[in-house]
Amino acid sequence: MAEELEIKLTISEENIPAVERWVSTLREARFGEEKHLVNRYFDTPAADLNREKAALRVRQAGDRFIQTLKTRGDFVAGAHRRQEWEWPLPGPNLQLGLLADSPLAERVNLAELSVIFETNFQRRTWWIVTETAEIEVALDSGQVVSGDQVVPLHEVEFELKAGDSGALMSYAQTLAAKVPVFLNLVSKAEQGYHLAGLYHPRIETGSGPLTVEGFLQRLSLAWLTGTPPKFREDELKGLRSIGHASKVLSNPDSVFDAIESGTPIRSLVSARDLGQLQLALAHA
Template identity: 55%
Template sequence: MATELEIKLTLSEPAQARALEWLLARPEASEGPRKTLINRYYDTPDAALNRAKAALRVRQAGDRFIQTLKTKGEFVDGAHRREEWEWELAGPELDLSLLEQTPLHGQVDLSALALAFETNFQRQVVMLESGSSVIEVAVDSGDILGGGRSLPLREVEFELKAGEPGELMRWAKALACEVPVFLNLVSKAEQGYFLAGIYRPEILVSSEPLSVTKLLHTLSVSWLTGEPVKLPHTALSAITKAASAAGFDTEWQELNHSLQSGTTTDDLIQKFPELGRLQLALALVG
């Protein structure tokens, strides 16, 4: 078992191309391999893994097959921290025996696992090395397929391989200064579950003050479902303080007005090119 720490940013196709160009031009960068990744995710008919906040997949990269189990984990300082298990396979079929030493054993009927959806994409790897820190950047472009539907996939992921966790945020913020980004808390697996009709998150509105993490998650859910967000002033009071502490008073005032009036995340992304910078700043102080 390993612990994965990463920051995931969603971008438009033109912004992603500019992001890759900018990353490769950094003196700390070295260009890694370009891979075609075919990922098949599995769950039971009653979505037991999804309810357990876990994701199980078999990834094909060339002639290699890797079985991976991930837990939902937690969101800390703008980054996702998850437990992760990986095993090399001889072929594309699940090896259920490998799951016996994981939290799934005894909680899920492993014999009922079946294909739920796929995420298939091209990945360009860029390695960033600065001091003792090593970060793997994955620039992913492709599609998520489930339930007879598809979603375009365009992401840049920063994953810490060694060194200081703060380096993840430093690089994500630097990229956000170059191109418009969206800090997305919805995983590839959650997008697939949504398309397959297994998972449909809802936006819950309360007058109680939202935490930064809750606001970021709400925006991510709206991005996925297209559901509008309309929040009362009282729910945003703590975020106003966090934005001020981060030095983003002006940007937050505009966003705050839109959230109180009612809007979708897609509209916010179009209207506020600085949205990603604000999200990352809030995540760091919140």
């Protein structure tokens, strides 16, 4: 079992060349490889894994197959932190015996597992190596598929392989200053579950103070569902002050005002302001 720490940014298809140009010009970055990945996600008919906040997949890359189990984990300073188990496979079939010692074995009927959806995409990777950190940058472009339904998938992931975790945020913010991005807390698996009709998150206001993580989570769910996030009166007041203190944007209130007025999150993603504000809040 390993621990994964990454920052995931959703981008538009039209900005893929700009991301490639940016990372290719970094003196400390070297190109890794390009490969096509086919990922089959499994769950029970009652979506038991999804309720356990876990994702189980078999990934095919060329003639290699890997079975992976991930927990949802938590959110730390703008990055996802999750537990992850990986096992190489001789072929494309799921091996239930490998899950016997995992947290799922006692809570899920493994015999009921079947393919629920797929994510299929082209992945280009670069390695950023500095004196303080080693980071893998992955640029994914493809689709999420469930039956006859298909939605686009375009993401940049910064994953810490070694060293200072603060480097993840630094590179993410540098990219966000050049290309519109969206700090997305919704995983590929959650996108697939939603497309398959097995995940229907409700966007509700809480009873206590709004945290940065809570704010980012509501934005991510609003992006996924296409519905506007809801906020109580003055709920964003504290976050507005953080936005001004960050000095990343000259007028962060304009972004907050657009969100509060019900502007669709997917409409705001096309400009740089939203992504820059998200990352500034996560870094505060």
